[in-house]
Amino acid sequence: MRIAVISDTHDNLVIIKKFKKEILSVGIDYIVHLGDFTSPFAFKEVFSGFEGKGVAVLGNNDGEAFLMARFAEKMNIKLFNHPAILELDGLRFLLMHGFSDLWFTLDFARSLAVSGKYDIVLFGHTHSFYMEKIGDIVLLNPGEAGGWLTGKSTIALLDTSNKTVSRVEI
Numbered sequence: 001m002r003i004a005v006i007s008d009t010h011d012n013l014v015i016i017k018k019f020k021k022e023i024l025s026v027g028i029d030y031i032v033h034l035g036d037f038t039s040p041f042a043f044k045e046v047f048s049g050f051e052g053k054g055v056a057v058l059g060n061n062d063g064e065a066f067l068m069a070r071f072a073e074k075m076n077i078k079l080f081n082h083p084a085i086l087e088l089d090g091l092r093f094l095l096m097h098g099f100s101d102l103w104f105t106l107d108f109a110r111s112l113a114v115s116g117k118y119d120i121v122l123f124g125h126t127h128s129f130y131m132e133k134i135g136d137i138v139l140l141n142p143g144e145a146g147g148w149l150t151g152k153s154t155i156a157l158l159d160t161s162n163k164t165v166s167r168v169e170i
Contacts, residue, residue: 006032008036010038016145020048022170023155031046031054031055032122033047033055034097034123036061043072044075050077051075056068058081059125060100082098095122096122106130113138120163121140123140123141127143138163142155143155154167154169
């Protein structure tokens with residue numbers, strides 16, 4: 001299964017549309033969004049065309065959670081507060097956004113990966129791409145799709161068949 005892992009879109013609809021074009025061209029099966037859509041219209045744009053093929057966790061900037069939950073229900077997208085545990089393609093995923101302190105976010109995510117309870121630990125919030133293999137466990141932050149802080153808009157493509165990750169920048 002090929003999964004697009006996205007985080008921190010922060011209402012950047014231009015970039016969301018560019019990434020959608022990219023992931024459609026490479027044949028993505030599923031979308032995981034790790035929070036900070038910011039507004040419900042960004043949620044709707046991310047998952048449009050992927051109804052029933054996605055999951056998201058809320059981030060610290062997702063203030064209109066009620067309307068996002070309504071869109072999620074209509075689009076058959078799973079929406080959780082973070083952290084969330086998901087079984088997908090025979091693998092156990094831990095999904096989270098992050099915490100105020102960026103270093104704590106990375107340390108916490110790494111601790112979850114080291115615990116061995118999850119096959120893949122995905123996190124956002126730091127706005128920086130990060131990928132580490134801890135044994136056979138993948139620890140991944142796709143960076144910021146919105147590009148507002150770093151000037152780089154990135155997502156990650158994850159292939160569950162061999163746990164490989166590729167970074168995509170627009």
